[in-house]
């Protein structure tokens with residue numbers, strides 16, 4: 001079957017999971033490059049922020065239903081998969097929610113792409129995922145590893161896998177949560193305070209996805225995406241407080257207490273800000289093995305260039 005992507009330069013891109021944080025930046029970049037974007041969502045209300053963009057079609061769909069997924073894929077020249085979850089029920093090596101979102105879904109997307117001759121598939125994974133396709137300290141990382149493996153092994157597709165570190169940008173969870181916690185608490189107990197992360201800007205992640213689409217040299221490769229500098233969690237916490245205008249002292253927790261805190265937060269009412277699985281993910285540093293690959297053409301944006309602008313105040317001192 002003809003590669004429809006080759007013929008049409010990936011003019012119409014299906015962005016699965018495009019209603020979320022990265023999806024908003026990616027949709028903007030795709031529209032800027034004169035592409036049409038289709039964003040399926042489970043609830044159309046989740047994607048209303050995309051409505052002002054021209055050439056973005058939001059459609060309500062159940063992507064876990066093969067028939068619905070096939071119909072969407074058949075309308076496109078390339079597919080980007082942004083679906084990811086941070087929490088799910090506990091099991092070995094991972095629970096059913098992680099299995100469905102991180103393993104079955106990319107496998108089914110790849111199969112649908114192959115069936116419809118939509119060869120180009122960009123899959124977003126995560127920094128810290130093991131290359132062996134199964135190991136890792138958390139269900140999140142183990143299921144992401146298995147999802148990568150499913151994509152690599154899928155016949156009939158031209159895949160690229162991107163592994164971002166934790167991502168910052170105006171709507172991020174990490175820096176905004178750190179700033180909010182310090183607004184009210186006199187002292188903040190912090191688990192895994194010495195774990196190192198290398199935050200990457202959401203705009204750079206979106207740009208890396210577009211660059212992958214536009215550069216066939218990226219086919220069959222897996223790329224790490226990280227910012228110019230690594231920080232401990234404690235340092236990121238202090239920076240967020242400083243930029244937001246109120247810092248609270250950190251109380252670093254030993255691992256036993258950190259796990260207890262994560263369990264308490266996991267079962268607390270309201271949105272989950274931390275789970276035991278997140279605690280396990282932080283058992284390893286989340287830093288890149290080197291600079292971003294030159295074929296992606298990204299000069300990574302420093303944290304200090306962006307975060308003070310949305311947390312409220314420029315850094316002092």
Ligand SMILES: NC(=O)c1ccc[n+]([C@@H]2O[C@H](COP(=O)([O-])OP(=O)(O)OC[C@H]3O[C@@H](n4cnc5c(N)ncnc54)[C@H](OP(=O)(O)O)[C@@H]3O)[C@@H](O)[C@H]2O)c1
Pocket residue numbers: 016017018019020021022023040041042043046047063081082083084085101124125126127163164165166167168
């Ligand atoms: N944000 C980060 O710091 C970060 C770091 C490393 C890797 N990543 C990875 O990058 C990808 C995108 O991240 P993001 O921050 O943009 O995520 P996000 O804001 O949570 O958006 C993901 C989207 O996926 C859809 N989704 C979630 N669970 C689903 C499920 N079970 N079935 C079907 N659809 C589901 C949701 O769409 P609807 O609710 O509209 O259906 C949601 O808008 C994920 O794979 C994530 O693991 C993110």
